Amino acid sequence: MSTKRAMAYHYSVTCFIYFLLLIPLLATLVYSLCDQWGATILPSGFTFKWYIQLWTDPRFLTALYHSMTLAVGTLILSAVLIVPCVFVVFYYYPKLDTGLNILTLLPFAIPPVVSSVGLLQLYSDYPLLLTGTPWILVGCYVGIALPFIYRAVNNNLRALNVHDLMDAARLLGASSTQAFFKLILPNIRKGLMASLFLSFSFLIGEFVFANLLAGANFETLQVYLYNMQQNSSHFTSALVISYFSITLILTLLATRFNR
Amino acid sequence: MNSVAISHLTKRFTEKTVFSDINLTIQDGEFFTLLGPSGCGKSTLLRCLAGLTQVDNGTIQLGERDITHLAPQKRDIGMVFQSYALFPNLTVRENVAFGLRIQKLDTKQIKQRVDDILALVELGEFAERYPHSLSGGQRQRVALARSLVVRPKMLLLDEPLSALDARIRKHLRQQICAIQRELKLTTVFVTHDQEEALTMSDRIALMNEGKIIQCDPPEKLYIEPSSDFTARFMGQYNVLDADQAQQLFKESYQGSLAIRPESIYVFEDNRQYDERFSEKIAATVKSHQLLGSIIRYQLIANNVELTVDLLNRHAERLFDVGSELSILIDKSAMRHL
Ligand SMILES: Nc1ncnc2c1ncn2[C@@H]1O[C@H](COP(=O)(O)OP(=O)(O)OP(=O)(O)O)[C@@H](O)[C@H]1O
Ligand SMILES: [Mg+2]
Numbered sequence A: 001m002s003t004k005r006a007m008a009y010h011y012s013v014t015c016f017i018y019f020l021l022l023i024p025l026l027a028t029l030v031y032s033l034c035d036q037w038g039a040t041i042l043p044s045g046f047t048f049k050w051y052i053q054l055w056t057d058p059r060f061l062t063a064l065y066h067s068m069t070l071a072v073g074t075l076i077l078s079a080v081l082i083v084p085c086v087f088v089v090f091y092y093y094p095k096l097d098t099g100l101n102i103l104t105l106l107p108f109a110i111p112p113v114v115s116s117v118g119l120l121q122l123y124s125d126y127p128l129l130l131t132g133t134p135w136i137l138v139g140c141y142v143g144i145a146l147p148f149i150y151r152a153v154n155n156n157l158r159a160l161n162v163h164d165l166m167d168a169a170r171l172l173g174a175s176s177t178q179a180f181f182k183l184i185l186p187n188i189r190k191g192l193m194a195s196l197f198l199s200f201s202f203l204i205g206e207f208v209f210a211n212l213l214a215g216a217n218f219e220t221l222q223v224y225l226y227n228m229q230q231n232s233s234h235f236t237s238a239l240v241i242s243y244f245s246i247t248l249i250l251t252l253l254a255t256r257f258n259r
Numbered sequence B: 001m002n003s004v005a006i007s008h009l010t011k012r013f014t015e016k017t018v019f020s021d022i023n024l025t026i027q028d029g030e031f032f033t034l035l036g037p038s039g040c041g042k043s044t045l046l047r048c049l050a051g052l053t054q055v056d057n058g059t060i061q062l063g064e065r066d067i068t069h070l071a072p073q074k075r076d077i078g079m080v081f082q083s084y085a086l087f088p089n090l091t092v093r094e095n096v097a098f099g100l101r102i103q104k105l106d107t108k109q110i111k112q113r114v115d116d117i118l119a120l121v122e123l124g125e126f127a128e129r130y131p132h133s134l135s136g137g138q139r140q141r142v143a144l145a146r147s148l149v150v151r152p153k154m155l156l157l158d159e160p161l162s163a164l165d166a167r168i169r170k171h172l173r174q175q176i177c178a179i180q181r182e183l184k185l186t187t188v189f190v191t192h193d194q195e196e197a198l199t200m201s202d203r204i205a206l207m208n209e210g211k212i213i214q215c216d217p218p219e220k221l222y223i224e225p226s227s228d229f230t231a232r233f234m235g236q237y238n239v240l241d242a243d244q245a246q247q248l249f250k251e252s253y254q255g256s257l258a259i260r261p262e263s264i265y266v267f268e269d270n271r272q273y274d275e276r277f278s279e280k281i282a283a284t285v286k287s288h289q290l291l292g293s294i295i296r297y298q299l300i301a302n303n304v305e306l307t308v309d310l311l312n313r314h315a316e317r318l319f320d321v322g323s324e325l326s327i328l329i330d331k332s333a334m335r336h337l
Helices: A002-032 A049-055 A058-091 A094-109 A112-123 A134-159 A162-171 A176-204 A208-218 A221-227 A233-258 B042-050 B092-102 B107-120 B136-148 B166-183 B194-200 B218-223 B228-233 B242-249
Strands: A034-036 A044-046 B004-013 B016-026 B031-035 B057-062 B077-080 B154-158 B186-191 B203-208 B211-216 B238-240 B257-259 B264-266 B281-290 B294-301 B304-311 B324-329
Touching (some): A002 A233, A058 A162, A058 A221, A134 A176, A162 B136, A176 A233, A221 A233, B016 B042, B042 B077, B203 B218, B228 B238, B242 B304
Parallel strands (some): B154 B186
Antiparallel strands (some): B264 B324, B281 B324
16 A cells, blocks of 8 residues: 555656656747747647748758768767777776776866867868868767767776686687677677767757857758747747757667667 | 697796796696695686786697697687686577687588587577576586587686586586596696595696695595695695694604594594504594584694594584593504605
8 A cells, every 4th residue: 555655656756857857848849839829828820830941941951961960970980989999998908098088088178169269270270171171070079979988888898707708709719809899899789879879969969069160161950050049939949849859769769779 | 649748837927926937747638637725826827828828938838739829719729717708699509609600610510519519518408598597507518618619629627616506516527527538638627626626637736826836646645745735735634743743642753744634533442453553642622513424523632733534423423522532543644744
């Protein structure tokens, strides 16, 4: 009896928190689906017109395409660069781990506004004229993804008995490279994928670097959202909901795929 | 054929010499055990044989080949780790097949050999399971199968049984011995458990602090210890220094004396004792422990503490703490060290 009441209590608390968190999103959703919501308490005029307007805007589609390719490209590059690096440090040069650890703190320690000033100075001139191109964003975003991937991969490696596994594989005739691809990689896959999704949702929502380093030359979703501020707020609501749904669907798909 | 010759082998880590100038020969098909207390360098020696650790000096020869500087992949040596080191992302079958896949054998052949070896270690029905769903003993047998399936020239076992409970351990001991005899495989077994070493080995090398103290067949190692250390490490030998020996026997001795606990007898009136035995010595029971088929007593005789093992035969012969009795010592079983 008492456990039933306790359960009911737990449920109600959970639901309440969910509700609190969902309010802003629900309000935005309703707002994006109505014609007007000004003088009256309840919205009026249910319509899809804001969504139609948004999804037929070629500028929006380009921004979406930019954001997607940028995030996916960055993550592929990060995975290819960072995973072997973390493994090599973990397995062959454990003493370098401290250095790597400090390196992963830098993106958090230095505010994006500050580091973008430095990046602008460095890459606005020959021979490295990169500002205004997506390439500077790719480089910068790899740095942002580093801590997420490093943490996940490193924790996974720690949980795995890497040294004995590698030794066993070598005695069975496998080279270190074979052992890495056949044994280590499959065993850290889950953690790696989780960190990639996390980085993905982070990168897709990144605004400061995108705006300062590439700006109008390479408009991403966030920059587009910012530039559309003076538009009807029903329109921007539709944009926010679309943006949110895309991230949600992709994450769900990826989680399902990863199982 | 697959005998091993180790000569002048030396291994140093930056701040510490683990062993220096180790010389050993292991016969083809022999079950050879490295026995010694924790930290004496057994694992390091084994890893040097496997090529997982580089040696600083000396040579290792396997059969006709000098393998001292050969990569582990090329040595044809199988190894079973204390941690099992099974590949968690692969099933039992895939784990065992791993080495054969690397050799790029064809699928049918791989399946045949994996099935055969799984049958040998009695794990046929577990082929499609993942390691995390197996018990410790089953995992260890998978590890054994995985290293045997590639038909190595030598098998190395690093404390493969120490993480298992006593009953499984006994069973696996027999199984490992049986498989080793059947395959006539040169085997080096590492353990710190003297009972395990005594029951399984053809020959035992007793190590301490990086040195081989004594290298002999089990019976000899147990009955004829050549040093203090061996006597203390193998069984519960009573090791007495010259003063204690003199106190006990009331005659002068030089050097120390090792007396096995089962070579001390309690005097019985209706029995004849020949000249192998010492004079009767009065003793007091200090404590006792029941070890199953034997009872182990700690006695005080002439102010010397002795450990005595008696067969647990008659309940009425259990001596209580404080009881007075007379003991005789079989002098022919005593060792002067
Ligand atoms: N990688 C290493 N670096 C430095 N010292 C090491 C290393 N590996 C082992 N040692 C040292 O070498 C000595 C022997 O270690 P080893 O693992 O061979 O002992 P062992 O006899 O196998 O002990 P145990 O029964 O506890 O496994 C130990 O003192 C250990 O501290
Ligand atoms: Mg060891």
